[in-house]
Amino acid sequence: MATDVARPLTEPSGAAAETAAAPRPAPRIARDKAILAVEGLIKRYEIGEPVLNGVGFAFGAGEAVSLIGANGSGKSTLLHCCTRLIEPSGGRIRLLGDEVTPLPPRRLRRLRARVGLVFQKHNLVGRLSVLTNVLHGAQARQSGPGSWCQAFATKTAREEALHCLEQVGLADLAARRADRLSGGQSQRVAIARALMQRPELLMADEPVASLDPKAGQEVMALFAELARARGLTLFFTTHHLEHALDFSERVLALKGGRLALDATASGLRADDLQSLYV
Numbered sequence: 642m643a644t645d646v647a648r649p650l651t652e653p654s655g656a657a658a659e660t661a662a663a664p665r666p667a668p669r670i671a672r673d674k675a676i677l678a679v680e681g682l683i684k685r686y687e688i689g690e691p692v693l694n695g696v697g698f699a700f701g702a703g704e705a706v707s708l709i710g711a712n713g714s715g716k717s718t719l720l721h722c723c724t725r726l727i728e729p730s731g732g733r734i735r736l737l738g739d740e741v742t743p744l745p746p747r748r749l750r751r752l753r754a755r756v757g758l759v760f761q762k763h764n765l766v767g768r769l770s771v772l773t774n775v776l777h778g779a780q781a782r783q784s785g786p787g788s789w790c791q792a793f794a795t796k797t798a799r800e801e802a803l804h805c806l807e808q809v810g811l812a813d814l815a816a817r818r819a820d821r822l823s824g825g826q827s828q829r830v831a832i833a834r835a836l837m838q839r840p841e842l843l844m845a846d847e848p849v850a851s852l853d854p855k856a857g858q859e860v861m862a863l864f865a866e867l868a869r870a871r872g873l874t875l876f877f878t879t880h881h882l883e884h885a886l887d888f889s890e891r892v893l894a895l896k897g898g899r900l901a902l903d904a905t906a907s908g909l910r911a912d913d914l915q916s917l918y919v
């Protein structure tokens with residue numbers, strides 16, 4: 642089934658109309674070919690207007706997709722509904738070939754294991770080493786408890802964790818306690834941990850929100866590059882319009898509970914997106 646089409650945010654007028662190009666609709670993708678397809682998604686926390694009110698879109702393997710919108714527009718809610726970390730109130734979600742809403746708990750856990758999550762707060766275990774934290778990323782894809790603490794991890798797993806750390810430029814900090822890292826270093830470790838999970842899709846909720854502009858730019862660039870190099874699909878929320886434009890090929894935007902934009906990033910300008918925030 643075809644998905645929602647892009648809807649321009651505003652009609653350009655006056656002088657702006659002469660210079661502003663209309664957002665280019667993102668290509669449609671069939672639901673059964675999509676990595677993530679969301680249809681008529683509704684989320685209501687309380688009585689009254691739902692936070693998400695009939696949101697729909699779909700994207701394919703290897704795409705980098707950003708999700709923007711004002712504070713409280715429902716970005717985190719949407720991201721977490723996709724894996725049912727937040728239960729949707731209505732609508733359909735297809736993720737990595739599975740219909741998410743009817744999935745029983747065990748199959749849902751298996752599906753979540755295929756999705757690497759990176760949050761604004763990196764959620765590392767502070768008293769454990771950086772390497773052990775990265776090894777935890779493999780927990781989702783192994784059976785049997787406890788085998789991923791560093792002492793028991795196989796040589797192969799340790800080598801893989803070190804490789805993930807190398808990729809984020811932190812191999813030399815493998816033995817350091819995680820609570821001795823800077824914010825930027827911690828977020829790199831969180832990315833290494835997500836890679837260790839060998840995910841098919843990376844989802845990130847404001848991954849660099851706590852970092853200063855330079856570190857945020859560097860970490861976001863690294864994140865997007867690693868996803869691209871591994872052929873991973875990337876879906877991230879952000880308040881940095883330049884990150885949405887620089888590090889995704891496609892920009893989704895929420896406003897008033899609806900999808901207000903679904904457009905290719907190339908050709909969009911930060912100025913074109915300001916109306917989302919009024």
Ligand SMILES: Nc1ncnc2c1ncn2[C@@H]1O[C@H](COP(=O)(O)OP(=O)(O)OP(=O)(O)O)[C@@H](O)[C@H]1O
Pocket residue numbers: 686687692710711712713714715716717718719
């Ligand atoms: N557990 C909850 N119970 C009730 N309301 C909630 C809950 N979680 C979120 N909300 C409300 O839902 C709305 C959307 O929140 P959400 O965190 O998804 O927005 P957001 O776009 O990610 O915001 P921000 O950019 O500030 O992080 C907000 O009005 C918020 O107060």
